[in-house]
Amino acid sequence: MYLETHYLQHRSQTYSGLAVSGKNPLFVRIHGGRLGERFSQQEVVGLEGKMGIGCVSSEKQPVSSFSKSGGIVLGFDGNIINYSNLGEESNDVNYVSRIISDQRNFVQGIEKLVEEIKGDFSIVALAKEGIYAARGWGRKPLILGRKKGAYAVSSESVSFINPGFEIVRDVKPGEILLINQKGFKTLAQLDLSPVKFGTFEWIYTAYPPFIIDRKEVASVRKNIGRLLAKNYPVDADVVSPIPNSGKLHAKGFSRESGIPDEEIFIRYDYSDRSYTPATQEERYFQAETKLIPMEEMIAGQRIVLIDDSIVRGTQMLNRASVLKELGAKEVHARIACPPLMAACEYGKTTKKDNDCIAQRMSLEKIQEELRLDSLKYATVEMIEEATGYSRDKLCLECWVR
Numbered sequence: 001m002y003l004e005t006h007y008l009q010h011r012s013q014t015y016s017g018l019a020v021s022g023k024n025p026l027f028v029r030i031h032g033g034r035l036g037e038r039f040s041q042q043e044v045v046g047l048e049g050k051m052g053i054g055c056v057s058s059e060k061q062p063v064s065s066f067s068k069s070g071g072i073v074l075g076f077d078g079n080i081i082n083y084s085n086l087g088e089e090s091n092d093v094n095y096v097s098r099i100i101s102d103q104r105n106f107v108q109g110i111e112k113l114v115e116e117i118k119g120d121f122s123i124v125a126l127a128k129e130g131i132y133a134a135r136g137w138g139r140k141p142l143i144l145g146r147k148k149g150a151y152a153v154s155s156e157s158v159s160f161i162n163p164g165f166e167i168v169r170d171v172k173p174g175e176i177l178l179i180n181q182k183g184f185k186t187l188a189q190l191d192l193s194p195v196k197f198g199t200f201e202w203i204y205t206a207y208p209p210f211i212i213d214r215k216e217v218a219s220v221r222k223n224i225g226r227l228l229a230k231n232y233p234v235d236a237d238v239v240s241p242i243p244n245s246g247k248l249h250a251k252g253f254s255r256e257s258g259i260p261d262e263e264i265f266i267r268y269d270y271s272d273r274s275y276t277p278a279t280q281e282e283r284y285f286q287a288e289t290k291l292i293p294m295e296e297m298i299a300g301q302r303i304v305l306i307d308d309s310i311v312r313g314t315q316m317l318n319r320a321s322v323l324k325e326l327g328a329k330e331v332h333a334r335i336a337c338p339p340l341m342a343a344c345e346y347g348k349t350t351k352k353d354n355d356c357i358a359q360r361m362s363l364e365k366i367q368e369e370l371r372l373d374s375l376k377y378a379t380v381e382m383i384e385e386a387t388g389y390s391r392d393k394l395c396l397e398c399w400v401r
């Protein structure tokens with residue numbers, strides 16, 4: 001369980017928490033920061049039990065509460081857009097926990113939750129009868145795995161690979177499962193509509209080996225790259241990702257176009273993803289410091305830069321300027337999603353709609369502002385083709401609202 005939680009660390013680094021029920025009284029502990037850095041070896045090795053949950057999150061989790069049917073300890077991925085109108089709790093995790101524990105059982109708790117909220121979620125909850133898992137409308141992935149009679153649910157199947165679990169299947173949108181020593185069973189299948197899968201998981205959020213709703217993240221990314229090359233060809237000497245998240249898109253672009261794929265930026269491993277910092281200054285600082293150009297590969301070259309998205313344009317402007325200063329002949333950008341027009345309401349993000357550069361200026365103006373020789377974005381049609389899902393099944397709210 002510890003390892004499985006560790007392999008979700010890319011999803012958040014603010015808090016990590018573990019809860020285990022076993023021989024001893026329930027163990028629940030939350031630390032600020034990353035799991036591996038904050039939990040001592042003693043704490044982890046000393047854990048004994050048959051069931052537990054682990055969380056990495058921007059809020060303190062897991063959350064414990066007493067319910068009418070006993071206590072539950074709950075971990076939550078998602079966002080409740082209207083929770084401030086609904087209660088006095090300090091955050092939406094506490095709000096969700098109270099709603100669920102106020103009902104007679106977990107299933108009724110989730111039924112009440114989906115009646116009351118606007119938002120989306122995946123939830124795991126540790127109770128004396130087992131571990132409950134519930135998925136909302138589909139934006140937050142949840143997958144079930146198995147290993148020699150042990151079961152696990154996780155936000156990403158990347159958690160299963162090294163601990164030796166195999167994928168059983170995705171928890172379906174609207175499904176509520178109970179997992180315990182007898183195995184797993186579906187307690188309820190709620191009819192939630194419309195079902196919408198979290199499109200950005202495939203493009204950016206999830207780790208490449210993850211299979212979400214039967215589509216592998218790595219192949220979706222390569223497919224988008226391939227479609228970008230096919231639809232927006234360019235004469236160039238080298239294709240380079242903005243690491244790390246542009247890497248697989250760049251591979252697809254390179255294969256389709258025949259232009260060699262080279263990393264002309266090396267990512268300094270100890271930097272965080274650049275959208276996480278709260279202030280503009282911190283973002284500029286990170287964008288400037290996290291990528292180091294390979295100078296000898298740049299002068300005189302026509303370069304295609306591939307990135308997963310452009311939010312504020314900070315990183316792309318910085319990269320294009322560095323390349324021009326180091327003598328690049330041309331810099332073209334190909335972006336793996338349509339122009340971002342709105343902040344995501346379904347996750348914890350610091351950005352606002354107005355932060356999105358595409359909200360404030362035309363594509364021609366963005367190209368000029370970012371010092372690019374050409375700029376092209378993937379279209380919704382390309383994402384449909386790459387994922388194999390039609391637009392009515394895809395959440396597209398950060399592009400079209």
Ligand code: SF4
Nearest residue numbers: 199200344395397398
């Ligand atoms: S709005 Fe965008 S980031 Fe948010 S869930 Fe939908 S696709 Fe994902």
